[in-house]
Every structure is written in structure tokens, then in C-alpha cells.
Amino acid sequence: MQNKQLKWTFYVVVLLLLLAGSILFALTVGEIRFSLNELVDIFSRKEGIEYTILSRIRLPRIMLGVAVGGALSLAGVLLQGIYRNPLVEPYTLGISGGASLMVAISIVFGVNMSLGGYVLPAAGFLGSVITIFIVYFLSMGRYSININKMLLIGVMVSFVASSAMMFLMSTTTNENLQSIVFWVMGSLAETDVVLINTVFYVAMAGLTVSYLFANSLNAMRLGVSGAGHLGINTGLTIRILFIVASLMTGVSVAVAGVIGFVGLVIPHLTRMVVGSDFRILLITSFLGGGIFVVLCDVLARLIIAPNELPIGVITGMIGGLVFIGVLARK
Amino acid sequence: MLKIKDLISGYPGSFMLDRINVAISKGAFAGIIGPNGSGKTTLFKTITGDLKLKSGKILLDEKDTSLMSSRERAKKMAIVTQTIDAADVPVDDYVLMGRLPYKKPFQLLDKKEDIEIAKKYMQLTGVDKYKHKLMNRLSGGEQQMAAIARALAQEPELLLLDEPTSHLDISHQVQILNLLQQLNEELGLTILMIIHDLNLAGEYCNNLVMLNKGRVHISGSPDEVLNYKDIEEVYKTVVITQKNPLSGKPAIFLVSGKTLGNV
Numbered sequence: 001m002q003n004k005q006l007k008w009t010f011y012v013v014v015l016l017l018l019l020a021g022s023i024l025f026a027l028t029v030g031e032i033r034f035s036l037n038e039l040v041d042i043f044s045r046k047e048g049i050e051y052t053i054l055s056r057i058r059l060p061r062i063m064l065g066v067a068v069g070g071a072l073s074l075a076g077v078l079l080q081g082i083y084r085n086p087l088v089e090p091y092t093l094g095i096s097g098g099a100s101l102m103v104a105i106s107i108v109f110g111v112n113m114s115l116g117g118y119v120l121p122a123a124g125f126l127g128s129v130i131t132i133f134i135v136y137f138l139s140m141g142r143y144s145i146n147i148n149k150m151l152l153i154g155v156m157v158s159f160v161a162s163s164a165m166m167f168l169m170s171t172t173t174n175e176n177l178q179s180i181v182f183w184v185m186g187s188l189a190e191t192d193v194v195l196i197n198t199v200f201y202v203a204m205a206g207l208t209v210s211y212l213f214a215n216s217l218n219a220m221r222l223g224v225s226g227a228g229h230l231g232i233n234t235g236l237t238i239r240i241l242f243i244v245a246s247l248m249t250g251v252s253v254a255v256a257g258v259i260g261f262v263g264l265v266i267p268h269l270t271r272m273v274v275g276s277d278f279r280i281l282l283i284t285s286f287l288g289g290g291i292f293v294v295l296c297d298v299l300a301r302l303i304i305a306p307n308e309l310p311i312g313v314i315t316g317m318i319g320g321l322v323f324i325g326v327l328a329r330k
Numbered sequence: 331m332l333k334i335k336d337l338i339s340g341y342p343g344s345f346m347l348d349r350i351n352v353a354i355s356k357g358a359f360a361g362i363i364g365p366n367g368s369g370k371t372t373l374f375k376t377i378t379g380d381l382k383l384k385s386g387k388i389l390l391d392e393k394d395t396s397l398m399s400s401r402e403r404a405k406k407m408a409i410v411t412q413t414i415d416a417a418d419v420p421v422d423d424y425v426l427m428g429r430l431p432y433k434k435p436f437q438l439l440d441k442k443e444d445i446e447i448a449k450k451y452m453q454l455t456g457v458d459k460y461k462h463k464l465m466n467r468l469s470g471g472e473q474q475m476a477a478i479a480r481a482l483a484q485e486p487e488l489l490l491l492d493e494p495t496s497h498l499d500i501s502h503q504v505q506i507l508n509l510l511q512q513l514n515e516e517l518g519l520t521i522l523m524i525i526h527d528l529n530l531a532g533e534y535c536n537n538l539v540m541l542n543k544g545r546v547h548i549s550g551s552p553d554e555v556l557n558y559k560d561i562e563e564v565y566k567t568v569v570i571t572q573k574n575p576l577s578g579k580p581a582i583f584l585v586s587g588k589t590l591g592n593v
Binding site: 214223225228279 | 379380399400402403404408415420423424427428433435436437438439
């Protein structure tokens, strides 16, 4: 058991080092490249155009990547844990569908133009919250929760939302269509400090609350009634963690759009390495998700530079291919 | 130890237990028997708290279980279900989960004494031989043993088991029941199990409850319960009852239709 703690510490230290490495790497690459020495130099002088680029554009973008990656991946772990279904991911429950639909509505009806940069994130967040409410109240009985029903309702809400969105897309102007598509594919090119901080704090709060339920999640590996026999309040666990995962997803989607696959692939890869104990799985998935999204964003910026690819394309392709590769090798 | 008073529970419109009264005294090795559909599993689920009771009371050490927290209940009563649903958890972690009811709500690290207790019961049940294997890679008998080790790690006063020997060959059946008997006699653990096999029920239990159509048909010592009249009435099957020549416990023989025709 001493052994186990040593191993866990090792995993966390390695991932923290990798995260620090990815952040430094992401700072150096881009339209203007910097060496590590230059970085140190610029950050100690704290002035000049390079400092502005790094501190106002690159660093916020990287921090957003860490927060969104961590939040989505953690949300995936939590949902897979409470549903005991390895194929569930944050978007399965219709949260991204709801968010996208609201964003599409506000683009199509031009609410956008009059109110400035917070409109789309606000619309996205509103959309996710509405979805969360619908799924939650339709599936929570007064005394019990039917987990499968909850999952099905989420999937159905997701379908309805995406159909409604396609309806909007097929009837609107080309210009609006492009904005919608661009938003849906996801991007970390947000520079507003308030929005970025919001995602970051929500992700941190989510991680903290998840740890309060680590024992319950571990017990729920034995099934809902198995966990109940060990004195775990499974209803409370499912409710709270569902809300935590949904809020993290909603905030991420609202600010960065739909960045797919992080919440499915990273939890799986992490579980393969560290095992199924949630006490280590929560933090390692969070860090792994952050690293993955930061590195994918670097690729999104580099591949067709000076233009950018939507990050959702990169996460989907790389995540999917790596995942298939790993599964095939097993 | 466990008293069930005028219990009514079940699935309205389809199956209901009807005013069940059962008393299991401390130190008993009790078995619930009865044909398929007689209400054994419904009764089990009501005792474990998975099924809400409609009326009546279940008392554990004179305390109403509906007033106990699930945590408090998990310290007094450990449950081994028929199918063990344990996914990719290593056996030692699984057994250690038996200590969860004793953990402080937000205690993340395992205490040394909890680890020692888990180790003790892994050795006692023999699962320490494969403690690093994942639960879902074990055979049915090994899973059943691990589940018993986990239940023992809860250090309960009452152990509830739902058909611990179904799907197992005779060597594993006897191995598990011998272990239960040893726990019952040496640790004074009270045991209540659902069991299909009447011969095993007669051989191991010292107290039997026979259910039929949601009611208690007869209860008492194996000698009282396992008589051919009651068995034939409840199971609608012709049996011959005799004594096991070595243990002196009741033994039941089935007879084929062809043989019966020749009599």
C-alpha cells in the first residue's frame, strides 16, 4: 500500500512536468517563434510587443486550453463513473447540443451584434443549463434515479437539439451559417480574461467537489446497489456529480465551443495507465486532458499557418486514431 | 439479532410478500428456502434495503432499520449478492472497500488498521493468493470468496447471502459453506442465506424458513422443516426424506417419474 501512494505520486509528478512542458512549448511556437531563453528574457522585462503577444494572446489561450481540457476530461470520468458506462462522454447528455442550439439561435436572430462579446458564451451557457434542467428533472424521480432513463433522455435531447440546429442552419444566410459552423467546431482563440478565469475557476471547483465524492465513486464501481450496501448515499452522489459534470461541460462549451473527444478518450487512456481507482483517476484525467488540449491547439495553429484549423478537428482525429491504435494493440 | 414483523413488501400488482414474521437469533446459521417465485429474493431485497417495505418492521438488534443510516446499517449487516458486479477492481482494493462504512466521509487515504483488517480476511478466505488479479477476471467461485472477504472486512454482526453456492461445483459449494460454518462457530457471526439446495440447507443450517407464495409456510430446525409432507406441498414434487448416515442431518432424495410409475 505504501507502494501505491508512491506510484500515485509518481503519476501526478510526471503529468505536472508534462503539463509544464506543454505550456512552455505552446508559448514558444506560433507566427513568431521564441526560444526558451527569449521567453525568460521577455517575461522578466515585461514590456514590448513580444510581451504583449505572449501575455495577452498566447498565455490566456493556453490557460483556457488547460482549463477546458481538464474540465471536459474530468466531466467524462465523472459521467462514466456514475453511469457505469464507458461510452458516455460529456456531450452524450445533450449539453453541447443545447449550447450549440442557443448559440445558433442567437446568431440567426442577430442578438449577437448589439450586445458585444459576451453574447455567444452567455447563450451557450444558457443552452447548456436549460438542457441540464430538462435531463435532470425528467429523469430524477422523487425517491429514485433511473440511470438508464437519464442517459436515454440525454441522448434524445441531444438529437432534438441538433435537428433543430440543422433546421436553423438550412434556412439561414450563408454568413450566419459560417459563424455557426465556426463556433460549433470549437476554438481557444478567446482573449477575454473574465471568460477564461470563469472556466478556470469552475474547473478547479469541479475538481475539488469531485474529490469529496472519490470514495463514493469508487464504491459505485460495484454498482448502485453494491455501493448502497456499503453505506454510500448513491442518490446524492449521482445528483451532485451530474450537476458538477454538466456545469463544467456547459462552461467549457460556452467559451470554447464544442471540442470533441477529450471527454471520451482521455479518461480511457488514463484509466488504462493508472487503473480504475478514482482517487488517482480524477486528478490524472484532469491533467491529461489539459495536456492533450494544449498540444492539439499547438497543432491547430501550426498545420495551415498563418491560418488556424478548428481545434475540434484535431482533437477528434488525433484522439480517435490514438484510441483505435491503443485498443487494437490490447 | 434480526426480527421481521408483519412485513408486507414487493411489487404492487404482481408479487407481494404477505405478513412475513421471522426471528433470527444471535449466532444462528439460518437459511431461507422455497421454490422459484416464492418470495425469497423479494424478502432478501427488503432486508438489504434495496426494496422499500409497504408495512411492518425489520429490527436489527432491536433497532428499526428504516431509522438507521445506510452507513450505520453497513457496519452491522454485510451483504453478498448472487451475482458479483465488480468490474475492473483488483481483489485487494475490492476487499478493502469493505472498510468504507468506517471511513470518514472525505477521508481519501486508507488507514493502516483498515488495510490490516482487509489482509486478515483475505488470508482467512484464501483470496490473498490472487489479490492482485482484477475481480472481473476471476472465476465464479473466486468472486464469491472475494465478496465474502469484503463482507467480513465490514466486521458485521449479521452476514446476508443470496444463494452463495448457485453456479458452483460441489467442491466450491462445500468450500464456501464450510467457511461460513467456521465463521459462524468461531467468530459467532450470525448468518442468513437464501439457498436453493435442500440437502445443503439441511446439512449446514440450524434454522430454516420455508417460503411459499409470499408467506412463511413453516420455520424451525431442519428436522422440523424438511419433512416430505411440507416439501411435497410447497414444491409439488415427490421426495423421499432420510437421514444423512454420517451427520444425521435430513437428506432429500428425488425420484424420477418412471420410477414412481413402477411403484
